[in-house]
Amino acid sequence: MNKGFNALYGTIVIAASALAAIAMAAVILIAVGADALGTFRVILTDPLKDTFGLTEILVRAVPLILIALGIAVAFRSGILNIGAEGQMQAGIIAATAAALYLPGLPKAVLLPLVLAAGALGGGIWAWIAGALKARLGVNEILSTVMLNYIAAQFYTFFLRGPMIDPNELQTGSGTPQSPRLPKEAWLDRLIPGTRLHTGLIIAIVLAVLVFLFLWRTTSGFRMRAAGAEEKAARYAGIDVEKYIIAAMVVSGAFAGLAGAVELTGVHRRAIEGITSGYGFSGIVVALFGGLHPAGIVPAAVFFGLLILGADMTQRSMGVPANMVLVLQGAVILAIVSAQMFLGNPYARDRLARRLRLPRRPGPKTLEDAAAEGGLKQ
């Protein structure tokens, strides 16, 4: 198989999967009586039309980058973290607490503390699953998913109870949300008049750091080795349990930080639904980005576009909100299948067979081959 074929193969698979996604989505849209073509146009082009759209794409990309980076560290280390959603919520609780209960500090001190608190909260939440896995062999997929449920309940509890905005109690409306954070705990806006905040810079810098960490440091080497072949890592003297826990904590810290950044950069108070599924989309972004920072950043921007586009469709095309989620799902499914397919040499080989690559006319018989001097008798 040659380079040309590989390129052709890649193009075919991506084109086929994109077509499949579009077809799947179109069927659903037509079934609910919507204008399929218009919807696609809105999703893919409307967000790109003005500064508002462009900045909002990036606003959504920031938490996705941060979470996906953490997921990449965990997956590369051989532990599957499905709990970013819960870790993000744990991070938001911790960051809100830090911002509300450490008053009077200057911004240069408070903001870093708040962000660190978020990372710490997420890290501790993830540590539970990591320790359970390393010490007791508890399946991490199970434990992280369960911890998501627990975190969701805690989150609601804090917003309705200890952290609720006193104003809400006074006016009696009782919306479950925290008071507004002090200004010293806000991330600055990058472009005035938009919601784009300096969290973007944090995310990009961390993407570079994660790359350096995984591929240039000894700890990163250990984590990748433990993830790629646990037994060989053990034989080479790597303390696999320790690095499994470490990877999980790092992963959770990224999710917690994503929560803190979303909190201090966008909403500036803890509200319900603040995580808006980023914890799950982040996993898809990480896989789509090939578990590599250089892939994750563009993947996150692309998913930011999809999410925003879907929001806009909801408004301008009158497609029901849930249908938008279905669309996203179809796109994600198609993309991830395409990725798996691209990475599978046997599948590629099979396709080559289907396409019947031209064969060089081989020697007809063994005797001919012998006559050509291929064989000595």
Place this chain on the structure above:
Amino acid sequence: MPSTKRIESLRLEGITKRFPGVLACDDISLEVGAGEVLALVGENGAGKTTLMNILMGLYQPDYGRIVINGEEARFRGPSDAFAAGIGMVHQHFMLVPNMTVTENVALGLKELHHPFHLDLASARRRIAEVSERHQLAVNPEAYVWQLSVGEQQRVELVKTLCFGARFLILDEPTSALTPQETDELIERLKRMTAELSVIFISHKLGEVKALCDRVTILRQGRVAFNGRTQDHTSGDLAALMTGHEVNLPRNACVEACGEQRLKVSALMVRGDRGNLALNGLDLELRSGEILGIAGVSGNGQRELADALAGLRKVESGSIGLCGEEIANRRPRAIIDAGMGYIPEDRHTEGIVPSFSIKENLVLKDFASQRFSTASFLRLERIDENAEELRERFDIRASSTATSAGSLSGGNIQKVILARELARGPKVLVAVYPTRGLDMGAEEFIHAQLLERRAEGVAILLISEELEELMNLSDRIAVIYKGRISKVLEAPEATRRRLGMLMAGLADE
């Protein structure tokens, strides 16, 4: 269901297969007739496994075709090859470890898969039939992970025969077998040729001469020679294979033994099945000495090696490395104390398959001063190290950045050997170090082990090859049922004596 038609002739014509950067098979043609045994030999990375994978439909050739009984065959996958009656026992076994032998066989027998029921009883019957007919004893209820490599080999053979294979491909079937098991296998295969044709891949020319009618030698993906085994001596064949005469070096046994490096006393270790695999084992090893451990596999060799490397819990007893107690210490601490280890299972224990060759070459030392500063890896040094070792150990790969898992079996072994020998350990535990190596590479590794010995490294050589043990060791200890039953000085160790001791018979 496989067709029951006999395979009268099977031809490969002009098979060519290119991997990124390597031409693995270059216009290879060969033919096997009914009841014939063809030996396929060649250096590590010559393309033997790739060629057979093509015959099994696992890879598609870039060019060339397969002709069976005069008709062109197209195999889209292994199941098509099975259907045509071709079965292969792979170099790395294809068994599911946490399933029983019966389940593993049933897995491949599609006709036993009913919608709500897997017909294990039929599978069991089929296994009983095959093992009866070919005298291949297997325990159908044992879990694969509990079996020794030799036993797994037998299971693979039974499985393939259960699928109804009438054309057998055996990719280095003897590399993990004891000499007795090898002899038995060869006898068995000879009997089977009444019904079967065989392609037999091996690096041991003695076996090739004992079993095969014809031999085809591959060199760098091309057919280099094709002839009858009778007409050539093993030496000739070896020379044709490697391009030079092969002379395995011998230990001259002079002025061995400096200070004591390793002392093991009353060691008790449990095996995977919870039994006491080592039951009060003692041994001692000096600097500049090679101590051979001879024994039938499953007598505690694996557990001994693992315990020495800190990978298995020691129940009681002590292990002293240069006077320092290392029993139950962490693997890292033991490595740092000067222990080198060449493990048995190269694919999961010796290398990280998805890592590049250069990363695997520093798998133990990436955090040392040489390869890192302030916990940042020094990539240039890692590259240099890889280039140097690739050169020195003749690792055949298109580049040191390719993944180690894509190397040929023998070249993977060379990567591990290169890493462990170059680290300069004080004590080196080598478990079957030349398993799967071609003759040239074996010669080289033996020379390397002797060179390390001369430099004062203490080497514990665990092997089933009596030839290898007798050539290299200063002393040979026989392991039987978890204890050292006897230690012989090299000159007094004869094949016969070792054989008796390994079988647990009293020494005369």
